[in-house]
Amino acid sequence: MVSVQLLGPVIALVAWTLVMWVWMYATRLPAMRAARIKPDPAAARGEQMALLPPQVRWKADNYNHLLEQPTLFYAITLSLVLLGVQSPAALYLAWAYFILRVLHSLVQVLGNRIELRFVMFVLSNIPLFALTWMAVVAFLRLPVPV
Numbered sequence: 001m002v003s004v005q006l007l008g009p010v011i012a013l014v015a016w017t018l019v020m021w022v023w024m025y026a027t028r029l030p031a032m033r034a035a036r037i038k039p040d041p042a043a044a045r046g047e048q049m050a051l052l053p054p055q056v057r058w059k060a061d062n063y064n065h066l067l068e069q070p071t072l073f074y075a076i077t078l079s080l081v082l083l084g085v086q087s088p089a090a091l092y093l094a095w096a097y098f099i100l101r102v103l104h105s106l107v108q109v110l111g112n113r114i115e116l117r118f119v120m121f122v123l124s125n126i127p128l129f130a131l132t133w134m135a136v137v138a139f140l141r142l143p144v145p146v
Contacts, residue, residue, distance in 0.1 A: 002086045009094035010077050016102055017066040023109065024059040031056040054112070062108045066101070069128075073097055076131050083138040090134050093127040100124035 031052045032039075040048060049057060077094055104120035107113060 003081045006081050009098040013098050020063045024063045027056045058109050058112050062105050079135045085138050093130050097127040
């Protein structure tokens, strides 16, 4: 049953990503109105957003971060589920990854202290590496078809 429970942190991280999406637009749209910025498809990527205050841009930066490295977490966690891994340690590691990514988000969007954000990022890699190792071990134990 543990392998199916691994879906909990996956679902939670997707939900958190959507919270960040809402937060991003809840701050970006009013800031764009206040700055009288109209979306210009001819503007270079990021040019118009650079006109917004940093506190507004941090939300978008974090949303983008949640669509980068966590894709590895999704893939490896779903692999563990498909491999039928029943390790409670995998479940703890997956929840640790989720918690560390939420902390990373909060550090970035509330003050963007880069040193602290980097620590959260590095710490979140520890469970990701461990989960990957567990998946490699589980995969290598599969019987080889003859």
